[in-house]
Every structure is written in structure tokens, then in C-alpha cells.
Amino acid sequence: MRGRHRARQVVNFLNLSTPLGLLIAVIGRARVRRGEHGLLYAHGYRVRFPVAGAFTVGNVVLTAQREGYLTGALLRHESRHATQYAYCVGLPLLVLYVLAAGVSLVICGHPASWNVFERLAHLEDGGYQRHPVRWRRRALDRAGRPQSESLPR
Structure with missing residues (x-):
């Protein structure tokens, strides 16, 4: 993992956005696993809000879709949102x-x-x-x- 991804991971944990993302994943009964760039993927999210293919809270990327959905351009997009959480202090x-x-x-x-x-x-x-x-x-x-x-x- 690159240093910038590690830094983002630490900042988003300390600013409480990643713990909130994990709580949302638990409430939405999603399966959480480690992903690329220090992100956590939460597949199978069952709450119908927000209406999006995927959304990010801290370093947690949540989606109702199955594993394999978070790839390519979409994953880069969600990774940028994780960085925004770090810049905005969570x-x-x-x-x-x-x-x-x-x-x-x-x-x-x-x-x-x-x-x-x-x-x-x-x-x-x-x-x-x-x-x-x-x-x-x-x-x-x-x-x-x-x-x-x-x-x-």
C-alpha cells in the first residue's frame, strides 16, 4: 500500500468517518473485506438509501452489488471520495x-x-x-x- 493510502486510512479512522462507514455496513448487513488502496469493500448492502451503485463513508465503499463490482473507474471514483473525507476532516x-x-x-x-x-x-x-x-x-x-x-x- 502506498504511503498516501496509508495516511488516508489513518486520518479517516481518526476522524471517525471509517468507523461510521463500518457501522453503516453492519446496519445494512453488508459483507466487509479488505480492498485495494487501503479501502474496505462492503458488498451486499441492503438498505435502499442512498440510491447509488456505490457510496463511500470514510474508507468504506458500500454497494448492494456482489463482489467484483468495485473495479476500474468506479473504484477510482469512490477512492477519490475517501480522500475527500480525509481533506474535510471526516x-x-x-x-x-x-x-x-x-x-x-x-x-x-x-x-x-x-x-x-x-x-x-x-x-x-x-x-x-x-x-x-x-x-x-x-x-x-x-x-x-x-x-x-x-x-x-
């Missing part, structure tokens, strides 16, 4: 994430598309699409152009 990230999701909803009607945390974790790696801002979408609709031409990068 649990404050939860409040900041909800606020960012609210801002994104106001901007485009989707909680992830303009969420700064999802964008920093590489939005597309997490399976999210980019949505245009509402006021731009309305202006383009009035101009008669299809929305697919107006998606910002």
Missing part, C-alpha cells in the same frame, strides 16, 4: 456533500451533476452524466436547439 463532509447536492439540484435538477464533490471525484467515473444548467437549457429550448448540443464540459 464527518463534516456529509454536511458539505448534502449542501453541494442541493446546489446542484437548484442549478440543473440533478444532485450529482454540478456537485463539487462528484466533479472532483470525476463525475463520469461514478456513472453520472453532466446536465446543463437550467437557465441555459431553457434558453436553448426557446431557441429550438436540441439539448444534447448544449451540454457543457
